[in-house]
Amino acid sequence: MREITGVHRLRVRYNEADSMGVTYYANYLNWFTLGRTELLRDLGLPYAQLERAGLLLPVLEVHCRYLAPTAYDDPIRIETTLANLSRTRMGFRYRVYLETGPERLAAEGSTEHAFVDRHLRPIDVKKHFPEVWQRLSELVGS
Amino acid sequence: MREITGVHRLRVRYNEADSMGVTYYANYLNWFTLGRTELLRDLGLPYAQLERAGLLLPVLEVHCRYLAPTAYDDPIRIETTLANLSRTRMGFRYRVYLETGPERLAAEGSTEHAFVDRHLRPIDVKKHFPEVWQRLSELVGS
């Protein structure tokens, strides 16, 4: 399959830093969520619409490595890659860059998601949301 | 009406302090929510059950004054008072105490809530949830 990557920029919010003065580790997961939101929008599949239609993407697994600290007001670039896709699952990879001074890779991670319905029951996205499946398949060329 | 007060204790979480090293101001609102949760449980009206039954209490207004800083791991006591009640609204007051050393009042505030249904439409709690109304009326003696 083809990998597809989207880019989103933000600044570290005041409340995202902790008393060490650096971004608290759980907040990178919020940025991953932002990265997914913006990538799915770019792909013509806004997640807010998917959820209203009854297609949810809860997280099964997350991994993150922290490579360089970031701090309040730092400019950040998140690269989000749709890395794997099946009829029941979808996976993303993330690279978080610090854009001040010489660019640095601040963190990298991944999330794995299940396709589920409103009642959190696993579903076959090809069967229950054929248009979403077609769009995704076209994009990744599978 | 009678005022009813409940007490809840917690320690400041690591992620609740900001880069000044003190609790970030919005987190006191999370503590207010905890205080309400525990007071309603004490009163025999657990909010999780109310929500499942279709009675929601969104916030219409909040106010908070910050009197002394608190920091990571500080022991905190929240006193939550059911301060006003009508068929369409409910109000709470909060006092947040720092329990290290000589006790200090760290913050005080209030929230005002509407009774609404699942679709966020205002409701008359006496009409739509008579048992909840009866319990609340008995408690405050109105």
Next chain:
Amino acid sequence: MREITGVHRLRVRYNEADSMGVTYYANYLNWFTLGRTELLRDLGLPYAQLERAGLLLPVLEVHCRYLAPTAYDDPIRIETTLANLSRTRMGFRYRVYLETGPERLAAEGSTEHAFVDRHLRPIDVKKHFPEVWQRLSELVGS
């Protein structure tokens, strides 16, 4: 004094909505903080720089009224106004607009801040940070 207003736009993050499906009330305070950050940057006084120089602005008091719910992915506009200024204090007002459909005022609020040093001791900003004071005085015309 002259009032000065800045504008900042964002989308509601996934993790900012609660299980009612609407933005949790404490998150509006994070948006107020964002509004202040962007207004101070516009005024040539980035808060990250002020903090590094030893000038902190802890919140003394916050007030917020919630007028219309907002939800995940909604486009939001925050208008932040520098509303009062003295040698020891600074106050802001906020208006949060929902920009989908016919624009609606979703919330309005205010915060009051003290000028303090790194040790959270109150300071006279005119005396200890004369350049900051001069810039602020010019802006508000006081």
Next chain:
Amino acid sequence: MREITGVHRLRVRYNEADSMGVTYYANYLNWFTLGRTELLRDLGLPYAQLERAGLLLPVLEVHCRYLAPTAYDDPIRIETTLANLSRTRMGFRYRVYLETGPERLAAEGSTEHAFVDRHLRPIDVKKHFPEVWQRLSELVGS
């Protein structure tokens, strides 16, 4: 080495659930932090004291698998295990149990930490904080 496990209980806070009605995935990392805080306190090494003394434990890596959803007000038990220790690093494992009905494992994960000083420079804990090292070594029997 011996593994050491501590137990901490909490209820899911209202603001920890997202619009799916289940605990948002990043909040499990806050619970991991709570688990570490309470385990270190049990071991006679309160993290707040370590930080004041200049010994910080930033996260290098985190991993979490989500096995069963949890929701607002659910009673949760976190088991935190000190899983590895060297002079420059420390690792923890976590198991998060849902305690309503028949107990379920809701999530499991791990974090890896560096020993650093106030300036986030890596340090040899045996050399710079010999008492902390001695206490930890005794505990894990290394």
